[in-house]
Amino acid sequence: xxxxxxxxxxxxxxxxxxxxxxxxxxxxxxxxxxxxxxxxxxxxxxxxxxxxxxxxxxxxxxxxxxxxxxxxxxxxxxxxxxxxxxxxxxxxxxxxxxxxxxxxxxxxxxxxxxxxxxxxxxxxxxxxxxxxxxxxxxxxxxxxxxxxxxxxxxxxxxxxxxxxxxxxxxxxxxxxxxxxxxxxxxxxxxxxxxxxxxxxxxxxxxxxxxxxxxxxxxxxxxxxxxxxxxxxxxxxxxxxxxxxxxxxxxxxxxxxxxxxxxxxxxxxxxxxxxxxxxxxxxxxxxxxxxxxxxxxxxxxxxxxxxxxxxxxxxxxxxxxxxxxxxxxxxxxxxxxxxxxxxxxxxxxxxxxxxxxxxxxxxxxxxxxxxxxxxxxxxxxxxxxxxxxxxxxxxxxxxxxxxxxxxxxxxxxxxxxxxxxxxxxxxxxxxxxxxxxxxxxxxxxxxxxxxxxxxxxxxxxxxxxxxxxxxxxxxxxxxxxxxx
Amino acid sequence: xxxxxxxxxxxxxxxxxxxxxxxxxxxxxxxxxxxxxxxxxxxxxxxxxxxxxxxxxxxxxxxxxxxxxxxxxxxxxxxxxxxxxxxxxxxxxxxxxxxxxxxxxxxxxxxxxxxxxxxxxxxxxxxxxxxxxxxxxxxxxxxxxxxxxxxxxxxxxxxxxxxxxxxxxxxxxxxxxxxxxxxxxxxxxxxxxxxxxxxxxxxxxxxxxxxxxxxxxxxxxxxxxxxxxxxxxxxxxxxxxxxxxxxxxxxxxxxxxxxxxxxxxxxxxxxxxxxxxxxxxxxxxxxxxxxx
Numbered sequence: 171x172x173x174x175x176x177x178x179x180x181x182x183x184x185x186x187x188x189x190x191x192x193x194x195x196x197x198x199x200x201x202x203x204x205x206x207x208x209x210x211x212x213x214x215x216x217x218x219x220x221x222x223x224x225x226x227x228x229x230x231x232x233x234x235x236x237x238x239x240x241x242x243x244x245x246x247x248x249x250x251x252x253x254x255x256x257x258x259x260x261x262x263x264x265x266x267x268x269x270x271x272x273x274x275x276x277x278x279x280x281x282x283x284x285x286x287x288x289x290x291x292x293x294x295x296x297x298x299x300x301x302x303x304x305x306x307x308x309x310x311x312x313x314x315x316x317x318x319x320x321x322x323x324x325x326x327x328x329x330x331x332x333x334x335x336x337x338x339x340x341x342x343x344x345x346x347x348x349x350x351x352x353x354x355x356x357x358x359x360x361x362x363x364x365x366x367x368x369x370x371x372x373x374x375x376x377x378x379x380x381x382x383x384x385x386x387x388x389x390x391x392x393x394x395x396x397x398x399x400x401x402x403x404x405x406x407x408x409x410x411x412x413x414x415x416x417x418x419x420x421x422x423x424x425x426x427x428x429x430x431x432x433x434x435x436x437x438x439x440x441x442x443x444x445x446x447x448x449x450x451x452x453x454x455x456x457x458x459x460x461x462x463x464x465x466x467x468x469x470x471x472x473x474x475x476x477x478x479x480x481x482x483x484x485x486x487x488x489x490x491x492x493x494x495x496x497x498x499x500x501x502x503x504x505x506x507x508x509x510x511x512x513x514x515x516x517x518x519x520x521x522x523x524x525x526x527x528x529x530x531x532x533x534x535x536x537x538x539x540x541x542x543x544x545x546x547x548x549x550x551x552x553x554x555x556x557x558x559x560x561x562x563x564x565x566x567x568x569x570x571x572x573x574x575x576x577x578x579x580x581x582x583x584x585x586x587x588x589x590x591x592x593x594x595x596x597x598x599x600x601x602x603x604x605x606x607x608x609x610x611x612x613x614x615x616x617x618x619x620x621x622x623x624x625x626x627x628x629x630x631x632x633x634x635x636x637x638x639x640x641x642x643x644x645x646x647x648x649x650x651x652x653x
Numbered sequence: 654x655x656x657x658x659x660x661x662x663x664x665x666x667x668x669x670x671x672x673x674x675x676x677x678x679x680x681x682x683x684x685x686x687x688x689x690x691x692x693x694x695x696x697x698x699x700x701x702x703x704x705x706x707x708x709x710x711x712x713x714x715x716x717x718x719x720x721x722x723x724x725x726x727x728x729x730x731x732x733x734x735x736x737x738x739x740x741x742x743x744x745x746x747x748x749x750x751x752x753x754x755x756x757x758x759x760x761x762x763x764x765x766x767x768x769x770x771x772x773x774x775x776x777x778x779x780x781x782x783x784x785x786x787x788x789x790x791x792x793x794x795x796x797x798x799x800x801x802x803x804x805x806x807x808x809x810x811x812x813x814x815x816x817x818x819x820x821x822x823x824x825x826x827x828x829x830x831x832x833x834x835x836x837x838x839x840x841x842x843x844x845x846x847x848x849x850x851x852x853x854x855x856x857x858x859x860x861x862x863x864x865x866x867x868x869x870x871x872x873x874x875x876x877x878x879x880x881x882x883x884x885x886x887x888x889x890x891x892x893x894x895x896x897x898x899x900x901x902x903x904x905x906x907x908x909x910x911x912x913x914x915x916x917x918x919x920x921x922x923x924x925x926x927x928x929x930x931x932x933x934x935x936x937x938x939x940x941x942x943x944x945x
Contacts, residue, residue: 257906264692282693398800399889401907459781462800462890468779608693615908619715619892626801626891650695 196236196558200305204552207302208241211545215244218272218534219258222249224566225332226274229534229553232561237552243545247272263288263537271540272549275328276532277318278604283535284321285608290536293325295547302544307551311571313595318603319533328533329550332568334485335594335601336410336528338510340364342588343503344378344389344479353381364480364507368414368449371480371510378479379456393481394450394457395469398625402465404618407450409528409604410482414511415446418524419605420613422642428652431639438639439632442512447624447631454625457481462625474498482509484530485590489567493586506588508597516600525602531568569594609649616645686915693909706916716917718892719900720924726807726896727875730814734871735864737815738822745823746830760820767817771884774813778885799886803893806886810894813881818874822867829863830856865936869929876925897921 198204220226226249234245250258259273263286275283283289296303309316312330319328344350345362354362354377365371375391382389395406408420421438422430430436437443454461458477460468470487472478476499483491490497492504509527511519518524534553536546552558554570560577563569567583567590574580575595584591604610617638624634646652686706688699710716745756762770777783780798789795799806833856841851857864879898882888888895888903895903901921905914 260692286692286697397887397889398891399887399894459798460779460800462798463775463779611907612691612693612909615903619895622889622891626803626889626893628891649691649693 195561196232198236198240198555199557201240203305204240204548207304207548208243208545211542211548212242214542214545215246216271216542216546216549217269218245218247218274219255219262219270220247220249220272220274220534221252221255221276221532223332225532225562225568228562228565229331232565233553233558234549236558237549241548243548245549259537263539266539268537268539268541270537271542271546272534273537274331274532275319275535277315277530278610280319280328280533280535281606282608282610284327288535288537288539289327290538290540290543291321291323291325291327292329292536292547292550295536295543296551299544299547302547302551304548304551304555306555306557311556311573312554313570313572314599315529315531315570315603316533318529318531319535328535329554330531330533330570331553332486332566333529333531333570333594333598334568335598336482336484336509336530337488337590337593338364338480338507339473339483339488339491339588340480340505340507341476341478341500341503342505343500345505350381353377357381364505365510366508368510368512372449372452374480375453375456382479388458388477390456390458390478391480392453392457393464393469393472393478393483394454394461395464395466395482396450396454396457396461396625397465397468398462398622400465401614401618403625404614404621405528406482407447407621410509411450412443412446413525413527413602414509414515415442415449416512416515416518416524417443417446418602419607420642421639422605422607422613422646424605424607428643428646430642430646431636434643436639436643438642439635443635444632447635451624451631474500476500482527485594486567488590489583489587492588492590493583504588506590506593508593508600519600522599525600527601529598529601529603531570531603609646609651612649613642613645617641682915682918685911686919688912690912691909692911699912702912706913707920709913710916710920715892715895716897716900719895719897722807722892722894723876723896723898726811726814726878726894727872729811730818730875731868731871733811733815734819734822735868738819738867739826741819741823742826742830745827760824762817763820763824765817767880768884770813770817771881774809774881775885778809799890801890803890806890806894810882810885810896813885814875814878817881818871822871825863825867826860829860833859861936865932868932872928872932873925876921 218229220229226247230247230249234247238244248258255274256279259270262269263273263283275289293309309326313333315333316326316330319326319330321327345364351362354360354374357377358373360370360373362374365374371392378389378391395402397403412421417437417440421436421440421443422428423436426435430438432440458472460472464472466484466487469481470483470491473481473483473487474491474497488504488506491500492498493501495501511526515524515526519526534550536543536550540546556571556573559569559571559574560579563574563577564579564583567587569575569580569591572595575591580591607613620629620634620638620641623629624631629637643652685699687701687703689702689705690699691697741759745752777785778797778799780786780800786797789797797805799809837855837859838851841855846854877898878896879902882894882896882899883902886894888899897917901914901917904910904917
């Protein structure tokens with residue numbers, strides 16, 4: 171899923187190279203404890219596999235050398251492509267070969283791993299061996315994103331190392347332009363400001379597309395992650411758009427025999443889902459033409475190229491769009507807002523009964539097949555120490571500890587990013603990762619071909635959602651989850 | 654007897670490698686194809702299900718559509734590559750200024766990894782911002798949108814494959830043409846044969862083995878095309894370019910439908926062998942019969 175996003179994230183990494191941290195820049199508290207704890211594992215080599223992203227590179231380039239310097243434990247982190255990483259990790263854990271002592275777990279695959287008992291319960295392991303518990307490591311300091319890596323018992327099975335939310339970005343230069351404001355007021359009778367409802371969002375998008383195209387400018391009213399053959403479009407609809415209409419967890423009700431269709435108790439083809447799809451398809455039609463080929467990266471690129479007035483953009487892209495003038499034409503002109511929602515959805519999210527968008531990220535987990543579990547536990551805690559987080563957040567725009575928000579460098583970056591970090595801190599709880607399903611890719615791949623047919627117009631939207639709901643139930647029955 | 658044993662000894666490493674990396678994996682795929690196996694199912698174990706996967710493949714509309722698209726893709730790509738490759742080979746047989754330079758340039762696509770080819774073509778064909786849609790719009794008023802038009806996406810995948818692999822055909826045919834004896838051509842010219850007669854009655858029959866071998870190679874490659882197309886269109890728009898290789902990839906990797914994906918792989922292998930056999934018997938066997 172993050173394969174294409176890696177490219178843009180890598181671009182960001184290059185842009186921050188000048189300020190990149192080095193192992194010697196890190197000051198670790200309780201150094202004596204780390205030396206003592208690591209002494210028994212001196213000479214041990216831990217092997218990890220992860221996707222090649224800026225946060226992962228920080229682990230291999232900065233954290234691992236520092237950890238080795240303190241403990242004598244060598245850490246080799248293999249950074250590779252997204253598909254290779256999963257291929258290697260899953261095969262290792264499936265076969266029980268024990269090659270890897272740490273594996274990257276993207277938020278949407280954790281439940282598949284848990285269902286196969288691939289991972290060590292980190293909370294329980296540290297409780298059983300208090301001598302391995304690092305003084306400065308505190309599970310309570312982790313942001314709410316860590317909840318995505320908890321098992322049914324509430325314990326952690328992965329230590330978060332990156333976290334982003336998909337936010338509503340808008341062009342402040344356009345929204346604050348008096349001439350545009352006047353034109354918008356004249357056309358709609360409303361003031362031009364970031365939308366809070368779908369109707370407002372559509373109105374703004376329609377206005378900008380018409381207004382800018384009329385002026386001969388290559389600026390459209392919205393972005394759309396609407397690739398007609400890539401799961402990015404499926405994700406945009408089910409994880410970013412449908413929840414804002416109150417359709418959660420892809421419209422599948424796990425508590426109700428994994429039903430997806432309305433007739434069986436699901437919501438994948440509900441009136442709200444159909445309304446959401448109609449809304450989004452309209453936006454797709456007034457978005458830049460490249461949107462039909464856009465995945466995560468291209469949406470970010472479209473916005474950074476100044477081709478859209480507003481859009482839903484993944485947080486890791488928001489950072490370079492707002493701050494990297496070697497890649498973005500809209501630096502200094504980016505505002506951040508919460509996605510527009512239907513009536514009642516915000517209240518539901520605030521009450522913890524729903525969510526308004528996608529919270530994405532990943533963690534490092536410890537395979538049960540690892541032959542160096544104790545040493546690995548030390549490194550996992552090392553990654554979650556407060557004192558390494560500030561440099562890490564600056565090197566790669568991610569925050570996984572609440573204490574990191576207060577650090578000076580992060581506050582400075584927050585201003586550049588239009589308040590993105592503040593939103594992550596204050597309103598991150600309104601967003602949610604992928605549903606707790608062990609069959610994530612399976613249901614997606616089973617239903618995605620129908621979704622692509624909807625996008626090409628070969629199947630009508632309402633009929634398509636009906637087919638998708640039926641297909642999802644068929645797949646879940648085949649997989650044995652639906653009885 | 655002694656030399657026979659020594660021969661087998663020398664061959665043993667090769668046979669061992671072939672067995673380990675060719676025969677064993679194939680037997681494993683065959684074995685898996687008779688099972689229902691998805692490691693992320695409620696029951697992650699392999700469940701023997703006889704020929705259920707094969708039965709399902711036959712009635713799988715998505716697979717059949719994928720197969721149809723693949724046949725069309727292979728036909729247009731391979732035929733175009735052979736025709737262009739032959740003419741280029743003939744051109745490179747002659748002398749012209751800058752021949753060595755053009756021959757080098759012409760073979761460069763061969764050394765580019767398919768995933769890069771897909772990426773570059775994606776950049777060039779992205780609607781409204783790619784160079785190709787831009788030029789087509791400026792010059793001919795054509796709107797090329799591979800994100801919405803199935804025909805456009807199909808055509809671009811064929812053109813991309815032709816761009817990537819025609820040099821292979823050219824190189825093979827140059828080798829074949831260079832090796833031809835001069836006598837039959839001189840004799841034909843003395844007898845008053847024209848270029849067309851010489852091509853049909855002398856050149857083509859004489860290069861037929863090389864031509865068929867080239868077609869075999871390209872046919873098998875085109876049938877299993879994955880990375881280029883996956884990068885360019887992802888199999889879309891809709892399922893327009895979801896060729897068999899892409900279909901198998903999506904079934905086996907993201908969907909982890911190992912049993913079903915293996916069954917499709919075996920069927921595609923079977924179909925490939927059948928097509929190659931038909932080509933062989935249709936093009937080469939009659940010729941061998943005549944010679945015999």
